Amino acid sequence: MAMTQVETPIGLLTVVAGPAGVQQILFDGEQPPEGATHEPAEGVLEEAAAQLRQYFAGDRTSFDLPVDLRGTPFQQKAWLALATIPFGETISYGEQARRVGRPTAARAIGAANGRNPVPIVLPCHRVIGASGELTGFGGGLDTKQALLEHERRVIAGS
Numbered sequence: 001m002a003m004t005q006v007e008t009p010i011g012l013l014t015v016v017a018g019p020a021g022v023q024q025i026l027f028d029g030e031q032p033p034e035g036a037t038h039e040p041a042e043g044v045l046e047e048a049a050a051q052l053r054q055y056f057a058g059d060r061t062s063f064d065l066p067v068d069l070r071g072t073p074f075q076q077k078a079w080l081a082l083a084t085i086p087f088g089e090t091i092s093y094g095e096q097a098r099r100v101g102r103p104t105a106a107r108a109i110g111a112a113n114g115r116n117p118v119p120i121v122l123p124c125h126r127v128i129g130a131s132g133e134l135t136g137f138g139g140g141l142d143t144k145q146a147l148l149e150h151e152r153r154v155i156a157g158s
Contacts, residue, residue, distance in 0.1 A: 001036040004045045006052050009150070010143050013120075015048045021066030022048050024117045027139040052120065058154040061087035063121045071115065074102075078112035082122040088151040092130045110136060120147065 001023065003016045011028035016036050021044055026032060044066060054060035062083070069076050077100050084099070085091055091099075093106040093113070102108070113124040114136055125147040129135040137144035 001033065002045060003032050003036045003038055004049055005038075006049045008052060008056050010056075010139065010146050013052060015045055015052070017044045017048065018068055020068040022118055022121065023068045023070065025052075025119055025121060027119075027143065048121075055120065056150070058150075061151075061154070065121060067118055067121065069117065071112070071117070074100075074108065075112040075115060078109050079116050079118075079122050079124075082113070082116065082124055082126070085123055085126040087123075088155040090126050090128045090148065093127055093135075094130055096127055106130075114138060123147075 001016060001018050003014055006013045006015060013028070014024075014026040014030070014032055015022060016024040016026065016032055024033070025048075048065050051060055051063050051065060055063070069079055071079065078096065081096055081100050093109045094103070096113075097103055097105040097109045100109070109127075113127055116122055116124045116138070119125065119138060125137060125139075125144045134141050134144050
């Protein structure tokens with residue numbers, strides 16, 4: 001397992017990858033897994049860092065990276081469904097539950113999203129409460145708000 005760091009407007013992000021793809025994106029202050037070594041950004045790490053920089057520059061609205069997701073089948077289904085939420089749009093946890101075929105599992109979706117190992121790439125920040133309020137986010141609600149505002153600015157062209 002190797003890792004690299006990317007300076008972004010929301011702080012330092014750490015990208016952790018193994019041979020099969022990106023395993024984690026960690027927010028500033030989160031600890032990388034034991035055994036991860038800081039490496040020069042090559043291969044998938046280099047591509048992930050480049051795509052994150054493009055996203056924050058407003059030049060990328062989706063990611064094209066191999067991900068190596070470690071979780072239950074339900075978590076993996078929930079996480080992969082996040083990639084279908086269009087840039088700059090939001091859905092509720094209930095809507096995400098419906099999209100994965102489990103319409104009564106909004107709370108389970110929230111729990112799965114809370115364990116999303118590759119935030120931003122799989123955009124759990126685009127999932128909000130049914131009332132429209134921001135709820136739960138591993139990077140903090142301020143970061144969730146900043147990501148949503150970034151996407152709105154990019155769409156608005158400013």
